[in-house]
Amino acid sequence: MHQRTVAKAVTYTGIGLHSGQDVTIIIKPAPPGTGIVFSRIDLPGKPQVAAIAGNVTNAMRATTLENGLAKVLTVEHLLAAFYALEIDNCLVEINAAEPPVADGSSLPFVKMIQEAGVVEQNVLRKLVTIEKTQIIRVNDKFITILPYDGFRITFTSINPHPMLGVQFGDYEITQDVFIREIAPARTIGFMHEVEALKAQGLALGGSLENAVVYDNEKALTPLRFEDELVRHKILDIIGDLALVGRIKGHVIAVKSSHALNTALAKEIVEHI
Template identity: 40%
Template sequence: MRNQNTISKEISFEGSGLHSGKRSKITLKPAPENTGIVFLYNNAGLHEFIPYSPDYVTDTKNNITISNGRVIIKTVEHIASALYGLRIDNCIIEINSTETPIMDGSTKEFVRRIKECGIEKQLALKPEFVIVSPVWIKSEDKFIVILPHNGLKINYTISFPNSPIGTQNLTIEFSEKKYIDEISNARTFGFIEDLDEYYKNGLVLGANFENVHVFSKTENKVINGSRYNDEPVRHKILDLIGALALLPFDLKGYIVSYKGGHGIDVMFVKKILQLFAKKDKEQLKESFYSKNGYTYSNFLKLDDIQ
């Protein structure tokens, strides 16, 4: 296991929300050990804390939205991805709006300025969960599977037939350096032909050529240039890492994602969290039985500890 980390000092970011189009400011603040990532909505005298946890995810349509039942905060996956990519475990994110700023559509600016700000190592250790057998989650034609692996490895495939994106596949062995060099610069993307439909649903009201990697199906081309020849699949990995940040532990395994997205990413995280909770319960039972002079394996069907 590794030590937990927080940031060394406060740092702020401002910009427009991708879906709302409203101006937004977030301020990242250092947090004590075992705090996790916690959002603090602070506006017009209203102060509401929302932990970045699967229990608080309320929507996964084109973004990850969290809520405590009183306020909502949209598009939290990018800043969460940046923190996870830099191995920052404890941070308060104060926000004055209902959506985080999209910046340039990637996490590049978050990463650059957080690195400049500094990262502080803490004494407490970060828990980890090691996958020892395959775990699957499936939704329609999409799936995510995780296999045993000594580290975190991601293989991601996207498929957009009859478009300039086509099918893309990328495998990375996760590390802070890999995240910075190969993932953080990849922008959110979309097709210009889908704009009217998004507008009808109140989405991408803050989108423009400066914060979205735009493609045209009709013209079969990218409109505003590419940072990588496979930038879309890299951004999908960025989003998946933002979902992994919902977990209160480091995950060790080999993730294979096919046509993933926010919805199945969160489903996968919830599945992993259920397995972790089950493991903790079994360890608690084992401790209970051994303390009382019994062999745990003889009592696997009992449920003395609820």
């Protein structure tokens, strides 16, 4: 139960999903107690923002962290990889506002951490143990967390698309399960949303290479899993709840989103 960090610095370059900008991230070792910290090295003074629930300022389509001039968005896929591979402390240097989308999943970030290697540190890890059920509900959507000896996520996705419908996933989140069953699941997008998203300045870097895209009838991208949508939703929850720390609890969600996930993260922090 000691804290862990990466063994060496590693670099990844790609484009941001929503910004469409070229971006490079460098993940570096950090001392015990640092947590996950993003440093905007493209800005004067290299301002930093910690990956904590209190720094969430927006959760529309992706999770945004902000502290003064330091702002980063779409951090959930990277944070999920850090969580699953048990990286407690890391400095993420980034030269734009958004990490690379890579292939739309967490798998490239898992491989990045594996390339860096992992080292234990001489400080014990703190564990957030859920002792009382907490719930966030908005209309027909909800996310709740219950006391549980482990970390488990149960998710029901309901989507009107004829190829999606109801999808159900229930996973005990371990490193092996995450790498095999969750990390490869990619972001889902729909052709009919593309123009509206781009008008909002979103999905500017989206393509068939970094998302599972559906038209009105079918998937235009070969699927990695028949239920890839619900697996990616679980991935998002892991990344969003990583803003709390390491959790012991059972998450149950129906049609949850980044907004509900991060609201629950803030609620958990308030109860600690």
